[in-house]
Amino acid sequence: MISEVIPHLLHSVPTDDTWITFDVNALSENFWSSTFDGLTFGAIYALVALGYTLVYGVLNLINFAHSEVFITGCYGVFFTLSALNFGPSAPRLAFWAIVGNLILALVVAIIASAVMAVIVERVAYKPLRQRKAPRLAFLITAIGVSFAIQYTIYWWRGPSPEAALTMFRPLPIFDVFGTIIDSQQVVIVVAAIILMIATDQFIRRSKTGRGIRAVAQDPDTATLMGVNKERIIVTTFIIGGILAGAAALFYVMKIPSGVQYNGGFILGVKAFAAAVLGGIGNVRGALLGGLLIGLIGNYGQVLLGSSQWTDVVAFVVLVLVLIVRPEGVLGSSLGKSKA
Amino acid sequence: MYRKKVISAIAAAATLGLLVTGCANQSGPSGTETSGGGGRINIPAISKVDVPAGAVLPAGDGKANCPSTTTLAYAGAETGPNAQLGINIFNGIQLAINQHNAANPGCQVQFKKFDTEGDPNKATGPVTQIVSEPNIVGVVGLPFSGESKATGNIFEQKGLVHITPSATNPGLTKNGWTTFFRALGNDAVQGPAAAKFLTDKLQAKKVYLVQDDSDYGIGLGTSTSQALGSAMVGSDKVVTGQKDFSAVISKIINAKADTVYYAGYYAEGAPFDQQLVGKGFNGSFVGPDGVKDDQFIKQAGDASSNSYFTCPCIPGELIPSFEAEYKKLANAEPGTYSIEGYDAATVLLSGIDKGKQSRADLLSWVKSYDASGLSKHYKWDATGELATPDVYGYKVENGKIVPIGVIGK
Incomplete structure (x- = not known):
């Protein structure tokens, strides 16, 4: 009964006698739909993974607070769209009005995430850097900041998810082997890939990008060569924040009720896993890793017959890949990436 | 250098815009169509229930005596x-x-x-x-x-x-x-009543059963699926706190199910129904007492208009x-x-x-x-269960939950 609304109260005892069964049939029937959904999630993971990878490349620091940078963007989207009267029901607006509103939400999310990323850097990491703290201190600080932000949001917004926000009703666009690809999937994947290509090109071709790579390769020499290291670090956090903000918009588009104080946690872990899978510190690796994690998780849950398996499968595959290739699929190192 | 980035960003925004455009264009009509409900059966709301004859009321005969500490x-x-x-x-x-x-x-x-x-x-x-x-x-x-x-x-x-x-x-x-x-x-009564409601009243031919991972969801899911028999074309499990249901929804759509029964609570039921309707599902969504709450409508929005509830509670x-x-x-x-x-x-x-x-x-x-x-x-039996408890059906009408009478008989 309503009694068990609180999940953790439950002593859940599965009553079915089956344990693990492989449903190859279900996978072949749902192959294309799981592929497209997997790619959609993968694109979102990849955008967040870039934030982990860039910061790791420059500072050798796993920025665990990046999931909170992401969730800050989600709240940016939530407050903007709520103020614009979006709600659980699909909006009945002229399409240009929707486009305008979504772009506004995107801008707010990007600003919110980028500002949060800079705050985290300034408050948590810079003082440690100036005092030449050991790397372990950075790691613990990162985890601490992550929880501090999470529970500040909890204290402010409470434990429940925010009301759902439907941005638009997805419409079928293509039909691939009998499976419909809808506009939402296309928007997310296309926009995410454009953003990732832009980031990749920015790192490879722009002057700032060259600075980022130089600091990643050898911070001291880079400084001697006239690169402003502190500025490069802040820029790196800002780029990560911008991408996380964009990911936030797509995430809420895909999961309208996903805005919650700890809503970034699992996604952050998966994005981090994606970065490691592709090769941490490697921009293209983050893209590849994100798409792989999205796809593998989705195939796994269809094959094993329950949503409970998504994360299990994704992380088991991660472990297996790392046993074979500890560097990740594409190998790590931002500094060594060819200019 | 920055220009390139700006141009890419604009390109991204434009693509986003174009695509959303395509969708938004038809969002109005498709919305109303969904709430209209295609070939959905219309079961009228009931406006009164029969009070049992000679119902005992708290007032009694007015002559009771008891210590003031009772x-x-x-x-x-x-x-x-x-x-x-x-x-x-x-x-x-x-x-x-x-x-x-x-x-x-x-x-x-x-x-x-x-x-x-x-x-x-x-x-x-x-x-x-x-x-x-x-x-x-x-x-x-x-x-x-x-x-x-x-x-x-x-x-x-x-x-x-x-x-x-x-x-x-x-x-x-x-x-x-x-x-x-x-x-x-109890839920051993609700499950079969729900199954009968789905196949008789809603004339469902292909029911897809989804349950959560709580004792309640598992128990109710099991009793409902047994009673559904061959009308059930597939089943799946979700977890408490799950937010994305796209894999389950693909299975439901590929199975060409006309009705979904969700054994769980509204916290997952609401986003599930919302995403289901968003993916173009035109059938009915039926949930038990754990879903029957105004919060469900509040969280699922328009999508909730395809919903029915089963509940061992009297309106x-x-x-x-x-x-x-x-x-x-x-x-x-x-x-x-x-x-x-x-x-x-x-x-x-x-x-x-x-x-x-x-x-x-x-x-x-x-x-x-x-x-x-x-x-x-x-009138309770030796274990504390009632003999023949009723299960009621409810539906969403104009954003409110209204009763549609006893089900499962």
Whole structure:
């Protein structure tokens, strides 16, 4: 009964006698739909993974607070769209009005995430850097900041998810082997890939990008060569924040009720896993890793017959890949990436 | 250098814009079409329920006598995430006691509330306190299955009768407890009734069953799937706290299901239904009592217009005398399980009026009770289950949950 609304109260005892069964049939029937959904999630993971990878490349620091940078963007989207009267029901607006509103939400999310990323850097990491703290201190600080932000949001917004926000009703666009690809999937994947290509090109071709790579390769020499290291670090956090903000918009588009104080946690872990899978510190690796994690998780849950398996499968595959290739699929190192 | 980035960003925004455009264009019409419901069966809402003849009311004959210390208690959520359910229930109890005391100057029964927050871990404290207060002779509660499971033994040891107005886990009456009584049907009744409702009333040919990972969801899912038989074309499980249902939805759409039954709570049911409709599902979405809440409509928005509910609860809002008095007391419409709380209190009050004013006397009174309340007839078997409890169907109409009558018969 309503009694068990609180999940953790439950002593859940599965009553079915089956344990693990492989449903190859279900996978072949749902192959294309799981592929497209997997790619959609993968694109979102990849955008967040870039934030982990860039910061790791420059500072050798796993920025665990990046999931909170992401969730800050989600709240940016939530407050903007709520103020614009979006709600659980699909909006009945002229399409240009929707486009305008979504772009506004995107801008707010990007600003919110980028500002949060800079705050985290300034408050948590810079003082440690100036005092030449050991790397372990950075790691613990990162985890601490992550929880501090999470529970500040909890204290402010409470434990429940925010009301759902439907941005638009997805419409079928293509039909691939009998499976419909809808506009939402296309928007997310296309926009995410454009953003990732832009980031990749920015790192490879722009002057700032060259600075980022130089600091990643050898911070001291880079400084001697006239690169402003502190500025490069802040820029790196800002780029990560911008991408996380964009990911936030797509995430809420895909999961309208996903805005919650700890809503970034699992996604952050998966994005981090994606970065490691592709090769941490490697921009293209983050893209590849994100798409792989999205796809593998989705195939796994269809094959094993329950949503409970998504994360299990994704992380088991991660472990297996790392046993074979500890560097990740594409190998790590931002500094060594060819200019 | 920056220009490139700006150009890319603009390109991204433009692409986004173009694509959204394509969708937004048709969002209006497709929205209305969905709420219209294609070939969906229209089951009219009922506007009244039959009150059993000779229903016992709390007022009694007005000549009752009892010591002024006689106390009934409510144990259950007053605060916490599911507080509303508890509030629905104790307002029902309060109403019964107010009516009783107003009619019986010689018997002023006191009412005490104990807050469990709906949490089994916190429930043992207040329940221990209740059983150690000798003036408390009967209890209405606990509302939730988890906390009922955790505290049944405490009541049993002290021989204190308690009637739950809402806990539906079938296993609760299999503990050998002699002091536990259930004032509604359990999920072994709800499952088959739901199956019959789906295949008969909704004329579903292909039902897809989805359950969550709670005791409630698993139990109800199992009893429903057994009763559905060949009408069930597939089943899947989701987890508590799940937010994305795209894989389940693909399976449902590929199975060409016309109806989805979701055994779980509204916290997952609402986003599930919303994403289901968003993916172009045109059939009906049916959920049990755990989904039947205004929060479901609030969270799912327009999508909820395809929804029906099964619930072993009687629509108290359709009993005019009850509705009016409840509204006066609580300043709100009777909620899910308000009338069950009212009836459970009435059973205990009528015993007190008959002089059963000790714990042992009141327990044996409830054991041999055989009379009707406002919502239904109450006569328990040896385990504390009712003989033939009704299950009601509900649907969403114009953004409100309205009853559509008894189902499963």
